Each structure stands twice: as structure tokens, then as C-alpha cells.
Amino acid sequence: MNQQMLSLANFTEDNLRAILQALPALIWLKNADGVYLACNGRFEQFFGALEKDIIGRTDYDFVNKELADSFRANDLLAMQKGGLHINEEWISFANDGHRELLETSKTPLYTADGKLIGILGIAHDITKRKQLEKYEKFRSSTLELLAKNIPLPSVLEAIVRGVELLHANFMCSILLLDKEGKHLVDGVAPSLPTFYNQAINGVEIGIGVGSCGTAAFLGQRVVVDDIANHPYWEPYAELAARAGLGSCWSQPILSSELQILGTFAIYHREKNALADLDVYIIEQSAQLASIAIERKRIELKMQHMAFHDALTGLPNRSLLDDRLEQTKAACRRHHRFAAVLFIDLDNFKPLNDEHGHNAGDLLLLEVALRISLCVREVDTVARFGGDEFVVILSDLESELTHAEQLACDIAEKIRASLSAPYQINISNTHKQTCVQHHCTASIGVVLLRHLQHNDIDIIKLADQAMYQAKATGRNKICFLDSKP
Structure with a gap:
């Protein structure tokens, strides 16, 4: 028994820090006065400092007073409650400037005789989860919109603007394939310059016809992180530069029978690589557009059948x-x-x-x-x-x-x-x-x-x-x- 306890103690002492360092969450420990006692590597990225330089200091040494005041207020709430306190906050990481929405849990720690030691903080990145929740809410509202008698261009514009509202750095477009299946027409892209939309309206699809023309031709997603240096965009490099476009990811819009209906594209002003969450958004948005297009086409077909002869297509x-x-x-x-x-x-x-x-x-x-x-x-x-x-x-x-x-x-x-x-x-x-x-x-x-x-x-x-x-x-x- 004593041997087992010794092994456990050795494991705790030798490996606890390694486990904390490996966790993706931000983890830190403060005393009751807000002075740092320990933290892991993920927390070091937030402050842009090593643990040895963080220990013994407070939030006011690393962030502005307004943010430090909010941290301290949440610490005090947890200590006053004597239990877990959870809040959400946007945080910018000092190591590279990126922002994350964190769900922060603060728990007061006590000695065996009930004396307050300090606060244990754990923060999880919930940016993706919140964005998915927002997207699902947007998706549901769009599906409700489809149930109303609204013209297709208006529905497609609602999809484009909805995605752009969820992601401020996105500029989106929807292009439809014409009846011959050869040209992209009827573009819906309110955030792109008018001259750009006019220039690509009616473009014939094919490999090397930008991201959308290529995606529609191949029937698969085309990701161009850097428009200025990609062969697909060579014929349109000057046009894209004039429009201030840095990247373009294009997803084919497919019918339920896998026929190509058009493309859904996401543009950025700068070079930009496709992330996991972006894949979900572009796929789901293309599917939403597909549902809208097919639904409206079915409605038009039913209207036509109601007023036209089935054999000749003439008015009945x-x-x-x-x-x-x-x-x-x-x-x-x-x-x-x-x-x-x-x-x-x-x-x-x-x-x-x-x-x-x-x-x-x-x-x-x-x-x-x-x-x-x-x-x-x-x-x-x-x-x-x-x-x-x-x-x-x-x-x-x-x-x-x-x-x-x-x-x-x-x-x-x-x-x-x-x-x-x-x-x-x-x-x-x-x-x-x-x-x-x-x-x-x-x-x-x-x-x-x-x-x-x-x-x-x-x-x-x-x-x-x-x-x-x-x-x-x-x-x-x-x-x-x-x-x-």
C-alpha cells in the first residue's frame, strides 16, 4: 500500500505539469490578491510571456486597465460565491494577435481547514462552437424564408448577406449555371464591385476560369489562397487586383441528383487559407443555395404544369x-x-x-x-x-x-x-x-x-x-x- 502511494505521489509530482502543458485550455492559478502562482503554455501565448515572468505579477502588468478590471471582478465574484463562476469573453492573444471567444471557469481553492488559497482558472476556446450555433440559427431562418413566396434572387441574396454578417471578413457570391450548362450567370454578390460582377457575368466555365469557372466545370471545390499567384486566375489577375481580391474559395452548388446548378464563393481582401470551420460554412451555404434553387424550380414547374399542356407545352x-x-x-x-x-x-x-x-x-x-x-x-x-x-x-x-x-x-x-x-x-x-x-x-x-x-x-x-x-x-x- 505504501509503495502504491509513493508511486502515485511520484506520478503527480513528475507529470502533473506535463499534463497541464499538454491541455489545449488556458490554465492558471492566482492567490486571493490576484497574483499569479502558476500557468500553462497556452496561457503563456495569451500574455506573450513565459511562466517565470508571469509568476509574481498581476493582470495589470500585461493587459490594459479595463480588461484587467474585468478579470479581477470575475475573480472576486467567484470568491464571494464560494463556488464556480463562468463567463464568456473575447481575448486577443499577444503571441500572434488572433482573437478567440473563451468560456472561462473560475473556482476558489481552499485549504483543508477552509482558508481561501486563491483562484484556479480554466478557459476553453468556444469560438467555433458559437460560430456554428450562429450559423445554424441563420440556416434555420433561411429555410423558413424558403417557405414564403419570395423571388429566388432575393433568397440567394439573403443567403449571401447572412453569411457575410456572421463573418465580417467574408465577401460572398452565388453564380448560377445557365440552361446550356456552359456559362455562369445571374450573379448575386452585393459586396463585390459592380464592374467585377459585370465582367464575370456570362463567363464560360472551364479549367483556369478563376475559382468559380473551374469549380463549376470540375464539380468540386476549388480553393485559391493567393489569387495574384495562381494559374487559374491568370486571365483575371488584373480584374481581381482592381477589385482588391486576395483569395477565393468556390464550392459547386449541386442538385439532389448531383447536377451542377452554380457556385457559392467566399472572397477575402488578403491571401487566406481555408480552415476547418470555413469548409463547413462553404459546404452548408452551397447546400442552402441548392435547396433554394431546386425549390423555386419545382414551384415554377408546378405553375407551368398547371397552365400548360403536358404533351405540347402550349397553354391549356x-x-x-x-x-x-x-x-x-x-x-x-x-x-x-x-x-x-x-x-x-x-x-x-x-x-x-x-x-x-x-x-x-x-x-x-x-x-x-x-x-x-x-x-x-x-x-x-x-x-x-x-x-x-x-x-x-x-x-x-x-x-x-x-x-x-x-x-x-x-x-x-x-x-x-x-x-x-x-x-x-x-x-x-x-x-x-x-x-x-x-x-x-x-x-x-x-x-x-x-x-x-x-x-x-x-x-x-x-x-x-x-x-x-x-x-x-x-x-x-x-x-x-x-x-x-
């Missing part, structure tokens, strides 16, 4: 009704005429019967394209259902005769286009078959007048006109007046 009946109301309002406002064309294919069913609905769908796609090529950008082409289409000719002439002539000319252009032979390539698991099909169209045309009878069912009238065209032999145009 719901959107057609809305466009028609807009056209009526424009007619009243500008005192111009409009027209509605109702189109029905004359020889569509035999194709479906002989070659199946896939062939019919391919023909309908071609019909939709041909009609669209015959009208103006201001006009509306909609699929009414089955093999029926409706065209709204907006903003025709203000003079009746000219408006009628223009409507008839466009209708004839459509009729002639739809009567040309169709080449339908039908694919199946065994072979591909090319089918030639002849399909004409019967078209009913009704002029929409701007001064009267705007409550009339103009589409129903155009449908009646279409049936008259069929009755006269098909592949015809029948014009009806909307007057009672």
Missing part, C-alpha cells in the same frame, strides 16, 4: 381563358381588334388507329410547332384538347377591314402549313419506322370587336365556324362575325 384551357380576358381588356383599352381561331385536324384518327397513340402524339407536337411558327410573339397558341387548337390573334388593326384581312392571312398561313405532309418517326424496342401522313385542318375564325359584346363566348363562336368549315369539305377556313 385555364391559361387560354386568362389570355382571352387580357386580350378583351386590351381591345377595349386600345380600340383595336383581335381574332380567335379554332383549329381541328381533319385526318388525325386514322394515324392513331393504325400506328398507335405514340404516333399521334408525335404528330400533335409537329402541329403545335407549325402553328407557333405561323403567328407573332404577341399571339397565343393553346391546345384545347385532343386534336383541337385555339389561337388568339392579339392587337390587330384598329380598322375593321384591315383587321379581318390580317386574321384571314394568318389563318391561311396556318392552314397551308398544316396541310403539308408529315414524316413521323416511330421508335419501338425492335426498330424505327418512318410513317408519312397527310393531315389537313378546318379553321373557324371570329373577329373580337372592341366596342361591343365583350361578354360573348368567342371560343364557342369560333368552334361553330370551324364546324362550318368541315361541313363545306374540310381543309377550309370559315369566317364568322361576332355581331349578334
